[in-house]
Structures are given as C-alpha cells and as structure tokens.
Amino acid sequence: MLKRTPFFDFHTSLGAKMVDFAGWEMPLMYRSIVDEHQHTRSSGGLFDVSHMGRLSFSGKDAAKFLNLVASRDLSTSAVGQCKYALICNEQGGVMDDVIISRDTKQWLMVCNASNRDKLNKHFFAIRKQRDLDFDMSDSTEATAMVALQGPKAIDKIAGVLPTDLSALKRWRFESGSFMLIKYTIYRTGYTGEDGIELVLPAKMAGMAMKLLGGRFEKETATLRPAGLGARDTLRTEAGLPLYGHELSEEIDPIEAGLGFAVSLEKDFIGAAALRAKVQTRKLVGLELEGRRIARQGAIIQKSGQPIGVATSGTMSPTLGKSIAMAFVGLEHAAVGTAVDVELSGTPHAAKVVPLPFYKRA
Amino acid sequence: MELPANYRLLESHEWHNDNDGVVSIGITQFAADELTDVTYVELPKVGAKLAAGDRFGTIESVKATSDLYTGIAGTVVEVNAALNNDPAQVNTDPYQAGWMIRLKPDNAADVGQLLSAADYLKKTGH
Numbered sequence: 001m002l003k004r005t006p007f008f009d010f011h012t013s014l015g016a017k018m019v020d021f022a023g024w025e026m027p028l029m030y031r032s033i034v035d036e037h038q039h040t041r042s043s044g045g046l047f048d049v050s051h052m053g054r055l056s057f058s059g060k061d062a063a064k065f066l067n068l069v070a071s072r073d074l075s076t077s078a079v080g081q082c083k084y085a086l087i088c089n090e091q092g093g094v095m096d097d098v099i100i101s102r103d104t105k106q107w108l109m110v111c112n113a114s115n116r117d118k119l120n121k122h123f124f125a126i127r128k129q130r131d132l133d134f135d136m137s138d139s140t141e142a143t144a145m146v147a148l149q150g151p152k153a154i155d156k157i158a159g160v161l162p163t164d165l166s167a168l169k170r171w172r173f174e175s176g177s178f179m180l181i182k183y184t185i186y187r188t189g190y191t192g193e194d195g196i197e198l199v200l201p202a203k204m205a206g207m208a209m210k211l212l213g214g215r216f217e218k219e220t221a222t223l224r225p226a227g228l229g230a231r232d233t234l235r236t237e238a239g240l241p242l243y244g245h246e247l248s249e250e251i252d253p254i255e256a257g258l259g260f261a262v263s264l265e266k267d268f269i270g271a272a273a274l275r276a277k278v279q280t281r282k283l284v285g286l287e288l289e290g291r292r293i294a295r296q297g298a299i300i301q302k303s304g305q306p307i308g309v310a311t312s313g314t315m316s317p318t319l320g321k322s323i324a325m326a327f328v329g330l331e332h333a334a335v336g337t338a339v340d341v342e343l344s345g346t347p348h349a350a351k352v353v354p355l356p357f358y359k360r361a
Numbered sequence: 362m363e364l365p366a367n368y369r370l371l372e373s374h375e376w377h378n379d380n381d382g383v384v385s386i387g388i389t390q391f392a393a394d395e396l397t398d399v400t401y402v403e404l405p406k407v408g409a410k411l412a413a414g415d416r417f418g419t420i421e422s423v424k425a426t427s428d429l430y431t432g433i434a435g436t437v438v439e440v441n442a443a444l445n446n447d448p449a450q451v452n453t454d455p456y457q458a459g460w461m462i463r464l465k466p467d468n469a470a471d472v473g474q475l476l477s478a479a480d481y482l483k484k485t486g487h
Contacts, residue, residue, distance in 0.1 A: 017394065032452075033423050034398045229397060233423055291401040293421050314423050315400040344403075344419060 005050035006144040006205030014217055014225060022113035024051040026228055033229035037317045040191055040234060044150030045226035046216065053116030054143055054199060055123075058106035059134035066107055069126060070100055071253060071270070073263040077102040082171045082188055084261050086253045087111075087119060088270030092277060093249035094256070095122060097241060099188060101173050108173075108184070110197075112243045116140065126269070144205040148212070148223060149195030149234075151360070156222045157196070160211050161185065165196070181207070190231065192238025193360055233314050236323065239285060239356030245296055245311045246283055246325055255327065257283045257355065281308065282333040285355040286324045291315065292343050294324035294350075299342040300332075307332050310341065316357060323357050324350070362390045362456055364482065369475035371432045372484060376456065379472045383438065386431060387460045388420070388451065391485060396422040399448040402429075404440040404462055411435060413471065417462060420451070433471040435464030 002025040011018065016027035027048065029036060036045060057066060067074050072085035082101040086094050096115040101108040111119055116138070123136060148157060158165050163174050163185050173186040184199040200208055209216075216225050232242070241247050246256055252274060253262050264275055288294060294313035299306050308328030316323045324341065332339060335354050340347035368376040374392035378385045393399065403419040411417055411431050418429040440462050444450060451459040466472060476484065 028424075029397060032398055229424055291421070292403075293400065293423075293426060295426060315421075317423070 003051070003141075005048055006202040007048040007050060007146070007209075010206070010209055011048065011225075016225070016227060019228070021228055022051060024113060026051060027225070029227040029229045030225050033227070033233060034317045036224065036226035036230035037233045039224050040150045040193060040226050040230060041318055042151070044148060044153040044156060044195075044223040045191070045230065045234075046212070046223045047147040047149065047226055047231055048145075049147050049197065050140075050144045050202075050205075051113040052140075052145060053109075053111040053113060053119065053138065054140045054145065055109040055111065055116075055119070056106050056137050056139065057109070057134055061132040062107055062134040065123075065127065065130075065132050065134055066100060066109075067266065067268065068130070069123065069269055070098070071262040071268055072100070073266050074100060074102070074107075079104055080172050080174060082173055082186055086247075086258060086261055087122070088253070088268070088274070089249055090269060090273060091249075092252045092270040092273035094243070094247045094251055094253055095119065095249060097243060097247055097258075099186070101186070103175065110145075114243060142202055143199050144202050144208070145197060145199045146208065146212075147189060147191075147195060147197045149189045149191040149193045150223070151193060152222050153193070153195045157212060168196075170194070190238075190240055191234040192240070192356065192358055193234075232312075233317060236312050236314050236325070237316050237318055237356070237358040239325065241283075242312060251327075252277060255279055255281055255283065279330065281327045281329050283311070283325055283355075284328055284333050285353045285357055286310070286326055286339065286341065286350045287353045287357075288322035288324065288341055288348055288350040290348060291322060292348055293322050294326070294341045294343065294348075298324070298326075300326050300328055300350075301340040301342055301347055302332055302338075304347075307339065318358050325355070328352070362454065364389060364478050365456055366478050368456070368478050369432070369472050370478065370481035371430060371475060372481070373430055374485075375430055375432065377432055377472050377475055378460075379466075382465070382469060384433060384435065384464045384466050384472050385460045386417070386429075386462050386464065387455055388429070389481075390455050392427075393452045393455045393459070396420065396427060397424045397452075398422050399451040402444045402448050402451065402461060404444070405437050407437050407440060409437045411437065411464065429461065431462075431464065432475045433464065433466050434468070435466040437462055438465050439463040
C-alpha cells in the first residue's frame with residue numbers, strides 16, 4: 001500500500017503519471033519530462049517533495065548529538081541558517097545526505113524519503129548508546145512540502161507570504177504564520193535554479209495551491225507542476241548527487257566530491273575512517289559523443305580496460321548532450337581525459353568534463 | 362492514439378502491421394508513455410535477417426533504455442530513418458509515423474499467431 005502526499009488529488013486532477021518512489025505514490029510527470037524541465041529552467045517548476053523526511057531535534061544535547069552524527073561543523077550555524085551535510089556510518093560510508101537548519105529553539109533536518117526509517121532507527125540507537133538528552137520528532141506525515149524553483153519563481157510568490165523573500169538569502173530559512181497557517185520557508189533547492197522550499201501543515205496543502213496561483217494547467221502559467229522525472233534530469237545537469245546513485249553506504253563523501261560538507265577535524269561518526277582512508281577514485285562528469293545514454297552501472301573503460309562505473313545519466317534537455325556522472329580512478333579523473341562508456345557491449349566515446357554541467361546565470 | 366484493431370502484438374508492446382506482405386513494427390502508446398520523451402532509437406541495417414523473438418534494436422528516453430523485439434522471423438527491407446532526426450514521433454504518433462522497421466516475413470502466416478489487439482489490451486490491463 002503506497003503512501004500518498006497531501007497533494008495526491010492535485011496530481012491526479014492534472015493527469016499526472018504516478019509511480020512508486022520510496023513507498024510513496026508520486027508524480028513522474030504531468031505533460032513531458034523535457035517540457036517540465038525546460039519550463040523550470042526558463043520560468044518556474046512546482047514540485048511536490050512532501051515524501052521527504054522532516055525531523056526535528058530539541059533539548060539539552062540536541063546540538064551535541066547532531067554534531068556527532070553529521071559530517072559538518074554545526075557549531076558555527078547561525079539561527080536561520082541551513083547546512084548541507086552527510087550522515088555517515090562508522091566506516092565513513094554515507095547513510096544519507098541531509099539539510100540541517102538551526103531554529104531558535106530546535107534543529108530541523110530534511111532527509112531523503114528512502115532513508116527516513118533508517119535514520120530514525122540510527123538516531124534512536126545513538127541517543128540510547130551515548131545516553132544523550134534530547135527530544136526527536138518526525139513531522140513528515142503531518143506536513144506537506146513543495147519546492148518552487150526557477151528564475152521567475154521568487155518574483156511570482158513574492159507578495160503571497162509575509163516573509164520578505166528579497167531578504168531571505170540562499171541557505172537561509174524562516175518560519176512564519178499566514179492566516180493562522182504556520183509555515184517554514186527555505187531558500188534551498190535541488191535543481192540548480194534559485195527558488196524556495198515551503199513546509200506547511202498537511203491539511204493546508206490545498207489552500208497552499210490556491211495561494212500560489214492555482215491555474216497551473218495553463219501553458220502560459222509562470223509556475224507549472226513538474227514531476228520526479230524532471231527533478232532527476234534537473235539535478236543531474238546541476239551535478240547534484242542522488243542517494244542510491246552517487247551516494248550509498250559503500251561510498252564516502254570525499255570521493256563523491258562533497259568535501260566541502262565534511263569537517264574532518266571534528267569528531268563525528270565516520271570521521272576517523274575518513275581521515276585514515278586513502279582516496280582511489282573520484283566522481284566526475286562525462287559528456288558522451290552521440291545520442292546514447294549511460295545509465296547507472298555502465299562500465300567506463302580506457303583502452304579496453306575498466307576504470308570506473310556510471311552512477312547517473314541522461315540526455316540533457318538544456319545542453320542537448322548525453323551527460324553522465326561516474327566514479328573513475330583518480331589517474332583518469334582530469335578534465336579532458338578521453339574515456340569510453342560500454343553500452344550494449346560496444347565502447348562509446350566520452351570525455352571528462354567539469355561539474356556541474358549547468359550553472360544558472 | 363488508439364491501437365488499430367488489426368495490429369498484432371507482443372506482450373513486450375511491439376505492434377506488427379501486415380500491409381500487403383510487408384510487416385511494419387513499432388511500439389504501442391502505452392510503451393511510449395512508460396518510456397516518456399524518446400531521445401534515440403537504434404535500428405538494424407536493411408538486409409538484416411531476424412528470427413522470431415530476436416532483439417532488433419534499442420530505444421532510449423531521458424528516463425530509461427529498452428530493447429525492441431520482433432515477434433516474427435523475416436528480413437529487414439526498410440528502417441524509419443526519420444526517427445534519427447525526430448525520435449519524438451514515437452511518443453506523438455506511435456502507430457503511424459513512429460514505425461520503426463519493415464520486414465519481409467519468412468512465413469506470411471506468422472504475424473497472425475501473435476496477440477490480437479483486443480487480447481493485448483486485455484493482458485496489459487487496458
């Protein structure tokens with residue numbers, strides 16, 4: 001029995017093709033993946049991300065606990081600040097990638113839908129093991145979350161909520177109240193565009209859609225609904241990792257290019273293993289010649305020898321090129337290196353290119 | 362697009378249309394919708410000989426890569442070169458302009474052994 005977000009009726013009323021994602025019935029697309037992708041890059045896309053986990057931590061040891069489980073130094077987090085971090089296992093493998101935000105009386109964490117149960121169990125176990133004094137709660141199913149991303153998204157919703165969006169910088173968040181609806185708004189996103197992610201009570205999901213303009217089915221609408229298909233092609237272009245592809249418990253954050261989110265001098269679970277680890281491979285961007293797409297698992301070769309493996313790939317709607325992310329041996333990771341991607345048993349020429357593939361103006 | 366009543370099918374969603382002894386093959390709207398935006402179709406060379414059940418090509422979309430199969434044995438007499446420039450025709454017109462290959466069947470009766478349109482729709486729950 002799949003879980004449904006508070007926007008389920010919204011999706012089906014717009015004719016969305018629904019699929020199972022991490023146990024949730026989610027919209028893959030409404031019109032076409034490419035169309036939704038391009039509209040997000042040129043104007044705005046509206047994404048239901050209610051399936052993602054929303055956890056909160058409060059009490060005496062909350063900050064200490066989060067600093068223990070997260071790779072990032074949170075002691076420098078200001079109230080209202082969001083930080084991207086990894087939750088690692090003792091071997092330095094990634095359990096999840098999350099955003100941790102400091103509020104006045106609590107800490108908020110947004111995690112992947114697929115890892116929510118795992119993290120809850122992990123956090124309970126650590127709290128007990130280390131005898132830490134803090135409260136934890138999971139508000140995922142009591143809330144809805146929607147992402148509005150694209151160059152015109154901020155202007156479109158600027159007047160709607162009391163929050164001054166011109167003052168809300170990237171990687172900051174604010175909580176507020178609008179017509180008695182408590183909301184939290186984050187200036188974060190997963191598309192490579194500017195935008196926000198809005199959390200509100202599940203019961204208010206329908207009202208939120210009305211507030212945000214309502215007429216999404218119109219071709220001329222500034223903000224148009226976009227599904228998981230476009231979400232994936234957008235984040236791939238932006239070189240952003242997807243858990244289960246670029247990240248897993250067998251992958252460490254350094255080799256995945258996320259060193260900026262790892263404070264090795266801090267003692268967190270996995271730090272010792274990461275300090276001791278000798279790096280042998282690196283996540284790189286690849287651009288393939290021709291129109292074939294490299295999927296997760298495609299072998300990367302050089303002179304007929306395997307040198308790595310692809311983690312994600314697509315035909316980039318923005319660039320019109322076949323792009324992929326892959327782990328390759330450090331000696332082959334330099335930008336410009338010519339490699340082959342094995343597809344249907346045949347090597348297809350490709351080259352290492354910088355990440356991200358796309359950066360907004 | 363509606364599946365023409367006289368087309369014959371494989372459960373893997375390839376349709377076969379016998380037109381005066383030449384059998385055209387493509388995929389159904391259902392399959393095209395599952396793939397979403399088609400980016401590339403790899404087709405065999407004219408003259409290739411295929412056995413029933415052979416993979417004749419590959420179809421790719423932003424979302425997934427899938428193999429294409431023929432339900433009948435035959436020789437490839439024509440391939441739809443237009444799909445090189447406009448693979449999206451598979452999504453917009455899968456039963457006509459989105460045709461992929463044309464076969465001269467080894468046995469004229471083979472195509473009649475495949476699933477009827479009605480049976481295909483029943484089996485795929487439509």
